[in-house]
Amino acid sequence: MRKADCIFCKIANGEIPSSTIYEDDEFRVILDLGPASRGHALILPKEHFKDVCELDEATAARILPLGAKIGTAMKKSLGCAGFNLVQNNGEAAGQTVFHFHMHVIPRYEGGPSIASWKTGSATPEELQETAEKIQNAL
Numbered sequence: 001m002r003k004a005d006c007i008f009c010k011i012a013n014g015e016i017p018s019s020t021i022y023e024d025d026e027f028r029v030i031l032d033l034g035p036a037s038r039g040h041a042l043i044l045p046k047e048h049f050k051d052v053c054e055l056d057e058a059t060a061a062r063i064l065p066l067g068a069k070i071g072t073a074m075k076k077s078l079g080c081a082g083f084n085l086v087q088n089n090g091e092a093a094g095q096t097v098f099h100f101h102m103h104v105i106p107r108y109e110g111g112p113s114i115a116s117w118k119t120g121s122a123t124p125e126e127l128q129e130t131a132e133k134i135q136n137a138l
């Protein structure tokens with residue numbers, strides 16, 4: 001299903017032009033308009049899913065291999081040393097467009113730090129309590 005007022009539905013299905021680098025029946029991969037680094041791309045399913053929790057398993061199973069394929073092409077063509085596959089779910093996690101997308105972000109030697117966090121700390125008891133809470137909700 002597509003969502004009438006969703007910009008990524010329109011881009012994924014070709015109603016709004018984009019810098020497309022890959023397309024098949026289920027996905028379009030475009031360049032991000034505000035790239036974190038040269039080549040920053042977004043994998044968009046053509047169907048509307050709000051976030052990772054709404055994805056069906058068949059669609060989900062295709063996304064990592066596609067990310068690997070795009071990242072490998074970036075290394076060959078752009079000379080990046082690596083790449084991040086990043087995906088945000090919910091406003092608190094930094095999601096700004098509520099149509100599932102996977103970022104493919106090329107990383108260059110000496111380039112800016114992207115998707116990093118400061119290592120925190122937790123006691124074994126805290127880890128155990130947290131693990132049990134999550135386990136009990138599965």
Ligand code: AMP
Nearest residue numbers: 031032033034035088094095096097098
């Ligand atoms: P997120 O914050 O994970 O929801 O990522 C949304 C991304 O979409 C951001 O990196 C934006 O720069 C990018 N973006 C928003 N609108 C467009 C657009 N029309 N075409 C390409 N990229 C876009």
Ligand code: ZN
Nearest residue numbers: 006009048099
């Ligand atoms: Zn959509």
